Amino acid sequence: MTTLLRLPSGTVIDGWHVLRELGDGGSAVVYLVQKNGQLRALKVARHRDASGDDMQTHARAMRELTVLLLLMEQGHPNIIKPLGYGYAEAGNMYIALEYVEGWTLGEWQEKKHPTVHEILGVFVKIASALRYMHSKGILHRDLKLSNVLIRKSDGEPILIDFSCATHTQAAELTQSGLPPGTDRFRAPEQFQFLREHRDEHRARYAFQVADELFTVGAMLYELLTDPRPTETRPRESLNNPFAPPSPVRELNARIPEALSDLVDDLLSRDPTRRPVDTAALHRELTGLHADPGAEYGEPAHPPSAQRQPRLPAGRAVARAHRSGKVLAAGGAAFMLAAVVALWSRSDAPEPPTAPRATGTSSLFRVEPSGPPAPDMSPATAPGVGTEPVPVPEQKEGSTVKTPPPEDPKPARRQKPAPGSDLRKVVPLTCALAAGCTGPQVRPEPFTCPEGAVATRKQLRWGESQHFKVVADDRYARLEDVWLRAGDTVVGVVPDAILPEQREVAPPGTRFFGGKVYVVPGETKTGKPGQVFVRYDRVKLPRQDELPVCFIIDLGADEVKDGAARIFNSTTGSPVDYWP
Structure with missing residues (x-):
């Protein structure tokens, strides 16, 4: 088996000099490269065609290239552009993409403190890009905050990472019941399908436009209810088949009621409550954006809520030791969802941590093939955060113990509406703490x-x-x-x-x-x-x-x-x- 290892800076790929790694996903690694003063991004498949490739990374690279070329026919300003492809000396395929200097959607919120109106403006363009994609028979299947970049130069959103995408004539590459994607952003009907067909090994879920609409609602929900969406911490489940998430306006009173209602419909357990297609979604978003009230001009979250609370140096180091984060400079953004309070029957999903390769490689050269490229974007999103704090080495049998967690701030409890189901409103922080009354906390099901x-x-x-x-x-x-x-x-x-x-x-x-x-x-x-x-x-x-x-x-x-x-x-x- 030939597997692509991480390439150090200075590696030459088809005349392109690797500057650094941009993203590391399960099927490919994305590098920032330079040639003749031009910056590009190169997405290199982990395996070659003839190698043992359980994840079919080569086939997925070919599929992604096909999808991007189909989308280039007329083009859309909010979709990443392919600018060439080729093969490595060992046979690993690469795709050249325009390099987008910017932030992920979550990073953009934290840095720019956008108003509700500005967030709507971004999603009008995302819906427009999806409408164009769907008109071509193409489904993205892995929309999430880290797969949308906001370009710094003009604030335009760009959809990236089509490694999970499919088109009308495509053969299915997945051998499991569900298509590839990120579990936290899957529609609840996918997990209902798994439950109903768990004994049918050949059963395959047919991804629909309704699934893509749910994901748009999930992205909106994250931005409108979470002031720090890139931070690693527990979050409310979005796709528990038995308990929908709390309404947006209930968690953030700044959000206008009409927008909160639209997000509720997008996240509905009943797919028929969602807009009929992305053209209808685009019209609804455009209407809200074109005729906003005064409340749409307010930041979705006060800037103070988006800042990390300052910790004393000792507690900050202890927290970094426990978290064990490994964040490459400019590398992949890991949306780490956490444990949620669920009823014991729940089959809501758990988003997996983005895979990372280990080790280093020697110089990696590529045979010239395929045209080079001007600007391109990481197919896996750029990272955010700081370098991990080093942990002192401990000898086996050492009496040194890792410190217990610091005491959290008291959790603010939500008051349930009359007749409401308590299982849906138990605060997450309470559910995570020992001795809290309410439903049992357990890992969410995952694929x-x-x-x-x-x-x-x-x-x-x-x-x-x-x-x-x-x-x-x-x-x-x-x-x-x-x-x-x-x-x-x-x-x-x-x-x-x-x-x-x-x-x-x-x-x-x-x-x-x-x-x-x-x-x-x-x-x-x-x-x-x-x-x-x-x-x-x-x-x-x-x-x-x-x-x-x-x-x-x-x-x-x-x-x-x-x-x-x-x-x-x-x-x-x-x-x-x-x-």
Whole structure:
């Protein structure tokens, strides 16, 4: 198997000099490149055509190129433009795209503090681009805040990342029940479909325009209710089939009622309540934008609400240690959704952490083929944030303990309307805290990465087979550690394992993208809570990274403010789905 590793600066690809990495997704890596003084972006598929490619990254690159070329026929100013393509020396395909210097939609809100009218203006143009796409029989299928860039020079929104897109004549590349996409932005009917067809291995969900409309509503909801949408923290579920999210105006009184009602319709559990198509959505948004009241001229959030609260230096360092964020300079923006308060029947989805490759590579040269390009944009969105704070190295068996979480500010409770369902209005911060009354908190259902089942079979991992693993590789194996809900961690297989594990998951095997869930409440074994960690990629020593569903499930020794203390040396199991 030939897998693309990260390319260092100075690497030459078909005459283009790599300046830095812009984004790292599951199927490709995007680089900022330069030639003859011109900046471009190059999206390079992770695999070549002839390699073992469980995620079909080469086929997806070909599909993305086809979609972009179809959209170029007449063109649309708010859709990213392809400017060439070619093949690497090893056969990895690349697409040249215009480079858009700007912010993701979430970053734009935090930096510019837009008014409701300005947000509407952006979404009028997004709806116009979608209307054009749909008229060509093309569906994006992965709309989200990080896949819309706001160009700094003129404020124009640009739709990017068509790696999940499809068109009318396209063959289906996905082997799982749902098409590719980001779980948090999937319409609730997709998870209803999974529930109804979970025993039908060949059942495939047909993505519709109604799914795309739901995603537009989800993006609007994030911007209108969340003053810091790029920050990693728990958020209200948007697609629980049994409980719609709280109305926008209930969470943010600044939002005009007509706009709040439109978002409610877009997020409806009943697809027939959404506009009939993107042309109708465009008309509704245009009407609101053309004749706004005074309230539309106010910022959606006061600037003070968008600033991060300042922490004392010691607490800030402790928080950075626990979060374990890894953010490349200008790299992919990771929308890390967190645990939500759900009724025990809920099948609402959990957005996976964007996959990242590991390691470095030697110089990577490309045979000249395909025209070069002028300006292009990352197919995966630029990142936001600061460099991670280094954690002091700890020796195995060290008595140093990771600090418990700081006390949060008291949660503001919402008062339910008369006759309303309490399950829908329990504050998220309360649900995450130990001892809070209300529904049980549990990980939301998710879809395993494409190719995860094939990985388990390839590595000869049996269902429910248990492996010894260190849950968080930042700390020593024989250590108590605190894991906070929503954190991302890396797991590693230690040296002390049984011989039967050495054959299939030897020491040094690493599990990436580990998402932490904390479920407060006494367990059957008397523990004060339950901890789940779900990893989505695995890399065995001297082998390529592969998609996987690997779960750690254990009782917590202590639960406090949405975090849990566990013993770092534990066991985990590969699974095919989260029920």
